[in-house]
Amino acid sequence: MDRPTVTKRGVSGPPLVIVLLAAVGLAVFVVPLFGLLVQTPWGGLARLLSSDVVLDAIRLSLVSSIAATVISAVVGVPLAWLLARVDFPGRALVRGLVLLPLVLPPVVGGAALLFALGRRGVVGEPLYEMTGLVLPFSTWGVILAATFVSMPFLVITVEGALNSLDRRYEGAAASLGAKRGAVLRRITLPLIRPSLVAGLVLAWARALGEFGATITFAGNLQGRTQTLPLAVFVALESDRDTAIALSLLMVVISLTVLVVLRSRWWRPS
Amino acid sequence: MSGLEARVHVERSAQFRLDVELTIPEGRTVALLGPNGAGKSTAVATLAGLTPLQAGHIKLDGRVLDDPAAARFVPPEERQIGVVFQDYVLFPHLTVAENVAFGLRSGGSTRAEVKSEVVRWLDRFGLGDLAVARPPDLSGGQAQQVALARALITEPKMLLLDEPLAALDVTTRAQLRHELIDHLEGFSGPRLLITHDPTEAFLLADEIYIIEGGRITQVGSADDIRIRPRTSYIADLAGSNLLVGSAAAGIVMVEGFELLVGDTHISGPVLATVHPRAISVHRRHPEGSPRNTWQTEILRIEHYGDRVRLRTGDPLPLTAEVTPVAAEALALSAGSKVWISVKATEIGVEAD
Amino acid sequence: MSGRVASALLAGVLSACSPGGASAEVLVSAAASLTDVFAEIEDAFETANPAVDVILNVAGSATLREQITAGAPADVFASADLRNITVLSEDGAIKSGITVFATNQLEIAVPPGNPAGVSGLADFERTDLLVGLCAPGVPCGDFARSALQLAGVTPAPDTNEPNVRALLTKIAAGELDAGIVYTTDVVAAANGVDGVMIPASHNVTAQYPVATLIDSPNPEGAAAFVAFVLSPSGRSILAEHGFGVP
Known part of the structure; x- marks a missing residue:
């Protein structure tokens, strides 16, 4: 918390090699954005972005990414806590399973979801017969696909924070009479808040950008399952200007949220 | 019980x-x-x-x-x-008052009870001014x-x-x-x-x-x-000797007895420590440097392993340690009259 | 966007890597629905011309057109519709004349055994079924909508899939009760779907045009490949896969 401030004075400039390599690194991110900006049909932007297709996609993307983040928080934080705090048999395997969506191609994840939770899937079929609920081709399917790919970001961040947290804070709270729930609420969660917020933001950003698992599992229907990335992909085949306008919109939304959150709440502890 | x-x-x-x-x-x-x-x-x-x-x-x-x-x-x-x-x-995310209040809040006291108790305890520890400070500060x-x-x-x-x-x-x-x-x-x-x-x-x-x-x-x-x-x-x-006294100008007074110490700057109440092996035991008045020298009597003597521990009597009871060879050469036993000397620089002094 | 950039980069790397490349390689950009048949034509062509290596780049027709416009190297373009190849032609990217080498018809694909009892295009209005189409703008999606219009059906699709393969996967898995695909997709046993015929009066004929490109790195190879597709050998392979051959 109490860091010495490094003053500019007396510190020589950073090595040129590092600056050059960093510039190349930055270019990897900036050049594609530049390409997008060059292609953007600025004049018709307002008209392009106010079409039904676009407004539906924005609404659906926000709803599903936020819902996926909330679900990730509700079930992902307890999962991270178990992984960090309880030494149960097979913990390494469970950790691997949780992190699998990070490396698995999202399309594979979507196919797996389809085979498991589809109307004819091993879990989906009994679910459908009991409740009539069909997850594919529904907004719940979109949310599930987004949760599948985004929750690992939250779990990995929160577990890391829990592992590096001095356990004695929790011990001190317990010795002062706080029950386990109170310790979690009043000590553990506040102390890992920066990581928790970072994990939530990363999970949300991943959910917002989710494409492969969604189109494979949930399909693509305007207003029901067509999120912004899907709308971009479909529009690329038929309506390039709309595709570019949508891409630009995603960049603006994501960048705004990431920058604002980073400066407001997501400070490294 | x-x-x-x-x-x-x-x-x-x-x-x-x-x-x-x-x-x-x-x-x-x-x-x-x-x-x-x-x-x-x-x-x-x-x-x-x-x-x-x-x-x-x-x-x-x-x-x-x-x-x-x-x-x-x-x-x-x-x-x-x-x-x-x-x-x-x-807890680094809570203020001093919230840290002190933590246990009472967990115990189910009302907000008002907690508040007045916390004020009382902060005052008792002279922490009233720091109620809203955070631990890192x-x-x-x-x-x-x-x-x-x-x-x-x-x-x-x-x-x-x-x-x-x-x-x-x-x-x-x-x-x-x-x-x-x-x-x-x-x-x-x-x-x-x-x-x-x-x-x-x-x-x-x-x-x-x-x-x-x-x-x-x-x-x-x-x-x-x-x-x-x-x-x-x-x-x-x-096993060190711990003496409570007061210091002034390189001298520590311990129950009326004056000990010269190496630290000439410290003054006021002090704790002086003397390691038993830093104490020399002689049959006759020693010659040379040590100025902390006095005559006393051995009250008890304990042999164990390769060490011999002595308890000396007035004017300043101390525990000293010598080798078995030295103990034999000096023919030490309970009741022996001996001279004790301690170098001023061997006495550790810290403020009490 | 990124897919296009990646493909262009990849194509560039491939051509840069092959020593003396131009005469030995023919780069063929083919529509996704030609994947299987062009793989077989590639084998037959390479057997007949052992010195030549055909490299297939398979994607949606519109994606392929975007790649070619963006400068990805290609010798031959085989599209699933006339629209995309016409756009390229208007841009001056086409060298030879455009030749229709195959036709395809539409068919309703259903899961094996047709569990929902789908009998025709009218079922695409039913909201109690889960039905899918290709997205508008994708050739199979545009054709399907034309056929539905001819039948006087306003479809209520539950999904607009980005390409015909994605649609087939969901039908084969039983997640969709029906979808409109190409006859050739139903014929291919590997797709694991059954077919329900669409009456000729409502059906639409898709035309597959092929052309060589103006920026072709290997014009002779390109011409040879197109000639092979139009030859009796090429036509018989196409027919085996369920394509109509004009």
């Missing part, structure tokens, strides 16, 4: 095994004194309920807190043991006071202090040691002080348990330990 009765057995590996018995009556302070890695922190964790026992038992005021054989384990939040952790472990001494207030406000049945003075600088340490003595006296339950510093143990504890390699190697008063150290660790570290 009231007080603490415990046999703590924890085995982590072939290298680490803790097996100690502790008995602390109400109103008494026991120091658990030992080197780093001896198992002191594990002992704290088991008593506080943060680590379960593998064998043994912990009983406080007749209530069983942990007994693996009877499958009984009381979780930390129900033990009513106040703990001052090493480095204090204040506190000095070591202030942090220790907050930790102590935080533990005591819940009126625990026992107090556990893990190295309460170790994180402090020398001048603060002397001041807070006095305050700590007052707080300990004001606390009616059993108190356990964990420390690696013999001075702290001698000054604060009624009884000292020496712990080495996970086992208790000696139990006794400060005097017992000084004159009859049972291991070389105890002899080397805990």
Whole structure:
């Protein structure tokens, strides 16, 4: 918390090699954005972005990414806590399973979801017969696909924070009479808040950008399952200007949220 | 009985095994004194309920807190043991007042009750001005006071202090040691002080348990330990003479006796330490440099291993240590008249 | 966007890596629905011309057109519709004349055994079924909508899949009760779907045009490949896969 401030004075400039390599690194991110900006049909932007297709996609993307983040928080934080705090048999395997969506191609994840939770899937079929609920081709399917790919970001961040947290804070709270729930609420969660917020933001950003698992599992229907990335992909085949306008919109939304959150709440502890 | 009765057995590996018995009556302070890695922190964790026992038992005021054989384990939040952790472990996201209030809020007191109690305790520790400060902004001494207030406000049945003075600088340490003595006296339950510093143990504890390699190697008063150290660790570290006096211009007065010391700047109340091996024993008045020289009588003599410990009499009773060869050459025995000398530079002095 | 950039980069790397490349390689950009048949034509062509290596780049027709416009090297373009190849022609990217080498018809694909009892295009109005189409703008999606219009059916699709393969996967898995695909997709046993015929009066004929490109790195190879597709050998392979051959 109490860091010495490094003053500019007396510190020589950073090595040129590092600056050059960093510039190349930055270019990897900036050049594609530049390409997008060059292609953007600025004049018709307002008209392009106010079409039904676009407004539906924005609404659906926000709803599903936020819902996926909330679900990730509700079930992902307890999962991270178990992984960090309880030494149960097979913990390494469970950790691997949780992190699998990070490396698995999202399309594979979507196919797996389809085979498991589809109307004819091993879990989906009994679910459908009991409740009539069909997850594919529904907004719940979109949310599930987004949760599948985004929750690992939250779990990995929160577990890391829990592992590096001095356990004695929790011990001190317990010795002062706080029950386990109170310790979690009043000590553990506040102390890992920066990581928790970072994990939530990363999970949300991943959910917002989710494409492969969604189109494979949930399909693509305007207003029901067509999120912004899907709308971009479909529009690329038929309506390039709309595709570019949508891409630009995603960049603006994501960048705004990431920058604002980073400066407001997501400070490294 | 009231007080603490415990046999703590924890085995982590072939290298680490803790097996100690502790008995602390109400109103008494026991120091658990030992080197780093001896198992002191594990002992704290088991008593506080943060680590379960593998064998043994912990009983406080007749209530069983942990007994693996009877499958009984009381979780930390129900033990009513106040703990001052090493480095204090204040909650960094809460203010000083919120830290102190934490235990009462957990105990279900009303908001108003908590508030007035917290104000009272902050004032008692002189922390009123720091109520809204955050732990990272506190000095070591202030942090220790907050930790102590935080533990005591819940009126625990026992107090556990893990190295309460170790994180402090020398001048603060002397001041807070006095305050700590007052707080300990004001606390009616059993108190356990964990420390690696013999001075702290001698000054604060009624009884000292020496712990080495996970086992208790000696139990006794400060005097017992000084004159009859049972291991070389105890002899080397805990066996030093500790003298309380006052200093001025390179002289420390101890109960009317003047000792020349190397430190000529320190003044006021001091603690002086003299290692038994720094004391020379002679049959005749020694020649040469040592100016702290006096004649006395040997009260007791203890042989053990390759050491011989002597207890000398007035005017300044001390424990000295000589080799068996020297003891024989000097024909030392109880009642022998001898000359004692100590170099001024061999006397450690610190503010009390 | 990124897919296009990646493909262009990849194509560039491939051509840069092959020593003396131009005469030995023919780069063929073919519509996704030609995947299987062009793989077989590639084998037959390479057997007949051992010195030549055909490299297939398979994607949606519109994606392929975007790649070619962006400068990805290609010798031959085989599209699933006339629209995309016409756009390229208007841009001046086409060298030879455009030749229709195959036709395809539409068919309703259903899961094996047709569990929902789908009998015709009218079922695409039913909201109690889960039905899918290709997205508008994708050739199979545009054709399907033309057929539905001819039948006077306003479809209520539950998904607009980005390409015909994605649609087939969901039908084969039983997650969709029906979808409109190409006859050739139903013929291919590997797709694991059954077919329900669409009456000729409502059906639409898709035309597959092929052309060589103006920026072709290997004009002779390109011409040879197109000639092979139009030859009796090429036509018989196409027919085996269920394509109509004009």
